[in-house]
Amino acid sequence: MTTLNHSDDEFMREALKEASKAARKGEVPVGAVVVKDGKVIGRGHNLTEKKQSALTHAELMALGKASKKLKSWRLIDCDLYVTLEPCTMCAGAIVLSRIRNLVYGTTDPKAGAVDSTARVMENEKLNHRVKVTRGVLKEECAGVLTDFFKEVRRKAK
Helix, strand or coil: CCCHHHHHHHHHHHHHHHHHHHHHHHCCCCCCEEEEECCCEEEEECHHHHCCCCCCCCCHHHHHHHHHCCCCCCCCCCCEEEEEEECHHHHHHHHHCCCEEEEEEEECCCCEEEEEEEECCHHCCCCCCCEEEEECCCHHHHHHHHHHHHHHHHHHH
């Protein structure tokens, strides 16, 4: 069981706000925020359909905005909060950008690359280690996705 502290809960709620933005745009509702020194410095949500690009996952959008703000691709002493376990592409970007802590809400059994299908963060050959906290606001994060896909299926009937 994950022990929550106030900041994990607070920042995951910010990521959930981003997920809601994605859902309103018809995107898979995943949201992410990058935090440094207790402040959000990058926000992102999925834009894959709108941009027609596999590269516009929530995590990459948030990492890009944080990098722009810091004027560096190295996000030293930064933490990433994301509503869904990152995929392989995003997990690699998280390691490469030197994120200190990854906090995610719910697992992704089909594509998650932190715990579910691969364990990118545990690869000893990589040059950086990311501390991972799992299951923060798990029910809320899972619920956003469940509700979205129920609605998609309902509309498809």
